[in-house]
Amino acid sequence: MAIEDRGDAHLITHALAKDTLSRLRDVETEQVAFRKGLVKLGRICGYEIIDGAMETEFVSIETPLAETTGERVKGLDNVVIINVLRAATPFVEGLLKAFPRAKQGVISAGRNEEAGMDEDGTFPIEIDYTKLPEITGEDTVIVADPMLATGSTMCAVLDHVLAENPEPEDLFVLSAVSAPDGLTRVAEATPEADLLTVAIDDELNDEGFIVPGLGDAGDRAFRTQ
Numbered sequence: 001m002a003i004e005d006r007g008d009a010h011l012i013t014h015a016l017a018k019d020t021l022s023r024l025r026d027v028e029t030e031q032v033a034f035r036k037g038l039v040k041l042g043r044i045c046g047y048e049i050i051d052g053a054m055e056t057e058f059v060s061i062e063t064p065l066a067e068t069t070g071e072r073v074k075g076l077d078n079v080v081i082i083n084v085l086r087a088a089t090p091f092v093e094g095l096l097k098a099f100p101r102a103k104q105g106v107i108s109a110g111r112n113e114e115a116g117m118d119e120d121g122t123f124p125i126e127i128d129y130t131k132l133p134e135i136t137g138e139d140t141v142i143v144a145d146p147m148l149a150t151g152s153t154m155c156a157v158l159d160h161v162l163a164e165n166p167e168p169e170d171l172f173v174l175s176a177v178s179a180p181d182g183l184t185r186v187a188e189a190t191p192e193a194d195l196l197t198v199a200i201d202d203e204l205n206d207e208g209f210i211v212p213g214l215g216d217a218g219d220r221a222f223r224t225q
C-alpha cells in the first residue's frame with residue numbers, strides 16, 4: 001500500500017505519483033503536458049484510494065471454463081466525487097478513470113485574491129455555483145482540488161457539503177500539493193475528513209502560494225496567464 005500517515009494527512013507515495021507531480025512542478029511544463037499530468041495524477045490517486053482505503057469482497061464467478069472465486073472492490077457504486085472548480089477539472093477527469101460510475105458534484109469556489117490574505121492567514125472565499133448529487137450515509141465522498149494552500153477554499157467547500165447532507169461513510173479530501181498550515185486548518189475544522197495528498201510542501205509565501213508548489217494550477221491548466 002502506498003499511503004503513509006504524515007501528521008494531519010496521509011501521503012500518497014506511489015512512485016508514479018511522485019514522478020508525475022515532479023513534472024507538474026517544472027516551470028517548463030507547458031499547458032497540454034500540465035493538464036495531462038493532472039489527469040494522470042488523478043488516475044493514480046484514484047487507484048491508490050481504492051487500494052489503500054476500500055475493501056474487497058470474494059465473489060463466485062463462472063468463467064467460460066470453470067467456476068472460481070474472484071475479488072471485487074466494495075462500494076464502487078457509492079462514490080461521490082466533488083470537483084472544486086476550476087483547477088480540479090483535469091484532476092477529476094483522471095479520478096473518474098478509477099471511479100467511472102461515481103456520482104459527481106461541482107462547487108465553484110475561488111479565493112478573493114484582490115481582498116488579500118486576512119491576518120489569520122485565510123482568504124475570503126466566494127462560492128458562486130454549486131450542484132451536488134444526493135449524498136447518503138453509505139457514500140464515499142472524495143473532494144478533489146489539486147492545491148490546498150491556506151485551506152480556506154477547502155474549509156468553505158466542506159462546510160457547504162456537510163451542511164446540506166448527512167455525514168458520509170468516508171470523506172476524503174484529495175490534493176496534489178498541500179501546505180502544512182492549510183492541512184492543519186482543514187483537519188481542525190473537519191476532523192471527520194481524511195486528508196490525502198501527494199506532497200506536503202514547506203510553506204506559503206506572502207501571497208498565499210505554496211512554496212515550492214507548482215504555481216497557479218488553474219492558470220497553468222487553462223492558460224489564463
Ligand SMILES: O=P(O)(O)OC[C@H]1O[C@H](OP(=O)(O)OP(=O)(O)O)[C@H](O)[C@@H]1O
Pocket residue numbers: 084085086087088109110111123145146147148149150151152153154182208216217218219
Ligand atoms: O487553500 P487555498 O488558500 O484556499 O487555495 C487553494 C485554492 O486555490 C486554487 O484555486 P483558485 O482560487 O486559484 O481558483 P481556480 O481553480 O479557478 O484557479 C486551488 O485550486 C484551490 O481551490
Ligand SMILES: O=c1cc[nH]c(=O)[nH]1
Pocket residue numbers: 087147149208209210211213214215216217218
Ligand atoms: O500555490 C497555490 C495556491 C493556491 N492556488 C494555486 O493554484 N496554487
Ligand SMILES: [Mg+2]
Pocket residue numbers: 087216217218219
Ligand atoms: Mg487559480
